[in-house]
Amino acid sequence: MLQFDRVSLPDTTDQLRREVRVFLSECDDLGRANSDFTTGHNAEFSRQLGAKGWIGMTWPKAYGGAERSFFERYVVTEELLAAGAPVSAHWVADRQSGPLLLTYGSEAQRQKYLPGIVKGESFFSIGMSEPNTGSDLASVRTTAKRVAGGWLVSGTKLWTTGAHLNHYIISLVRTEPPSENRHAGLSQLIVDLKSERVAVRPIKNMAGGEDFNEVVFDGAFVADDDVVGEPGNGWEQVTSELGYERSGPERFLSAFRVYVEFVRLVATDPSVHEAAAVGRIAAHLKTLRRMSMSVAGMLENRKTPNVEAALVKELGNNFEKLLPEIARLALPLSGDRTRFQEAYQDTLLLSPSFTLRGGTREILRGVIARGLGLR
Amino acid sequence: MVGHTQQLVLDSAEKIFANGCNKSVLDAAEVGQFPEALWALVRENGFHLLALPGSGAELEDVFAVLKIAGRYALPLPLAEVLLANRWLNHDGDELISIGLMRDSQVVEVPWGRQASRCVAVNAQNELMEVTGGDLRRRSNLAGEPRDVLIEVQSSIVHVEEPxxxxxxxxxxxxxxxxxxxxxxxxxxxxxxxxxxxxxxxxxxxxxxxxxxxxxxxxxxxxxxxxxxxxxxxxxxxxxxxxxxxxxxxxxxxxxxxxxxxxxxxxxxxxxxxxxxxxxxxxxxxxxxxxxxxxxxxxxxxxxxxxxxxxxxxxxxx
Missing domain, CATH: 1.20.140.10 (Butyryl-CoA Dehydrogenase, subunit A, domain 3)
Structure with a gap:
């Protein structure tokens, strides 16, 4: 599990990379100071990406996908993040909701939801955390009660990124009372965020953003057709999402704009200290990227690299927090710091979330420890 | 990808280093006792010539063997022997070590005391063949011999590699x-x-x-x-x-x-x-x-x- 095999991106990706760069250079609304995937919600930008064929690009053509490889998707996503593009609107749908439906969803669900995602017109949120459920995901209390033709959902989801703007939330809910096997009796339901008896309340974060929310279900109706997979199979399904969720470039590039502005300030005539800071960050980035690409290769080969993904996230998130520190301490007194300060402050204020979202550092270390045979 | 022959080399390195690098050998090496038996095994199996052009192995395999050497703390200057033999195109059994050129000295020579020849890397990233000089015994913080040769004569060896x-x-x-x-x-x-x-x-x-x-x-x-x-x-x-x-x-x-x-x-x-x-x-x-x-x-x-x-x-x- 510590062996991350070499992955070389196919040479066809060079052309794709150039196309993405040209596209980005022609967008006028990229004026973002950070590379954080959760903070820039821009439906028009997502629609343009969809028109380019860069959302759901690995999915079957039958649902609007392009049947391209995980490596091609990798190139698109890393180019978007490195440029600080506003990717938040379609991010979750592209990364995990769509793949979840492709693995566990019904044919009707795929027909209904995937084409809209691919066009960049249909956006999804993750419905996992709750007020009393964070790392202990199996403790969710949101319930779905059986009624004719479907289910009535009651409970509260928390930290739901984009719920105020997105269309759907795939919620992990309890469809059977808790039993000895706490992983049993959980199901994933697609809930329309605009439906009656669903209330979305924004939560302001310490960086001043209002990207995440509280979502309250007050007996919201969900038809049987919108249960993902088998009722009761929710635990297996959510854990299968994690390989996709934990190893992508968004797990080590969040602070990348700080790096670019740092290099801009020191590039002309770097001291040893400044040059070493630039090189230290690069050594981490190059290594993390290769590990992350290696996991993309495992996904391409239909493996489930959950421990490997946890290793990438553990290293990547810690590094995202370290990057602004390395840059800050090597900053020269001279030069116009305006752009650096903007990126630095934006990123620093967002940084506490890096080691929380998608599985806390503590949970990931537990996953790794299990992989090492310690528990 | 490692081919079949290469895998045999790696397997046999694993076996020889694992058996040969026990605690008593490591302890003895640290007080200056050269592990003759281990060195003989390395030569018998041709590991010392692995980096020579035409050995059938690639540099990739050479570094894979060094990784195994590190895994067992092999108390031999294997990296030096391998690369010196490659750069001097030397297929003999004598031990050649590599140090760093500092003016008229060569420093940090692994097992210099045991070497019959020595080369050194200078500040211009060139390889120098070194002759003469007095040996001073030194070691690094792991107790690995890192000797010094003072007052040496040197001449450039043309090597295409960095x-x-x-x-x-x-x-x-x-x-x-x-x-x-x-x-x-x-x-x-x-x-x-x-x-x-x-x-x-x-x-x-x-x-x-x-x-x-x-x-x-x-x-x-x-x-x-x-x-x-x-x-x-x-x-x-x-x-x-x-x-x-x-x-x-x-x-x-x-x-x-x-x-x-x-x-x-x-x-x-x-x-x-x-x-x-x-x-x-x-x-x-x-x-x-x-x-x-x-x-x-x-x-x-x-x-x-x-x-x-x-x-x-x-x-x-």
Missing amino acids: VFELMALSRVALSAGALQRVLELGLQYATEREQFGRTISKFQAIQHTLAVVAAEVAAVLRSADAAVEAIGDARFAMEVATAKARTGEAVGIVAEAVHQVHGAMGFTYEHELHHFTRRLWAWREEYGNEVYWQARLGRHICALGADNVWDFLATRA
């Missing part, structure tokens, strides 16, 4: 193997040692410490492989920079953490852990420490400019 970078990569490969071993020792100790009525591996604090160690080791393995994969490529020097810098950072974290897991037991001379951690601490300084390589990499990136940083990082391999 000698300093390849020597640095040898330290990366050795360290990668030793880091793997240190992690294994940590895992083994944690699952055997009992306190408070259970093995200490059941404590979350220990689990998290070892998870951090595993992540560092995985990063080193990937960066070391990436540098080996870049041999012969224009970007080789910057890949060595990446690997040596990343490995050096990992060494500090891993050695500290695994010593902590071992408690006082790992602090004793009797325990084998220090044979690996002290080597790691020594090797991270040899052929450029983190800051040396970070600064080289950083200057390269600064010359490209801020708007080309991403393009530099986003390689296909």
